[in-house]
Amino acid sequence: MIGDLDISGVFLPTLLVLMGLTYGVYLLVHAVLTRLHFYRLVWHRALFNVALYALLLGVVDSLSRYLMT
Numbered sequence: 001m002i003g004d005l006d007i008s009g010v011f012l013p014t015l016l017v018l019m020g021l022t023y024g025v026y027l028l029v030h031a032v033l034t035r036l037h038f039y040r041l042v043w044h045r046a047l048f049n050v051a052l053y054a055l056l057l058g059v060v061d062s063l064s065r066y067l068m069t
Contacts, residue, residue: 022057
């Protein structure tokens, strides 16, 4: 992690900001999967959504580390 982000004098953990960005990406991916009726193939929808969010969080974290160096 990079550390804390200073937004108008309020220090936010970097992970919190990344989780917010990931949630936005997750909503877009979830909408696309719903429109494609992908969830008919999924056995446990809630478990799949948690795993999808964790995967996207890893991707966003890796991209942020790549772009910061």
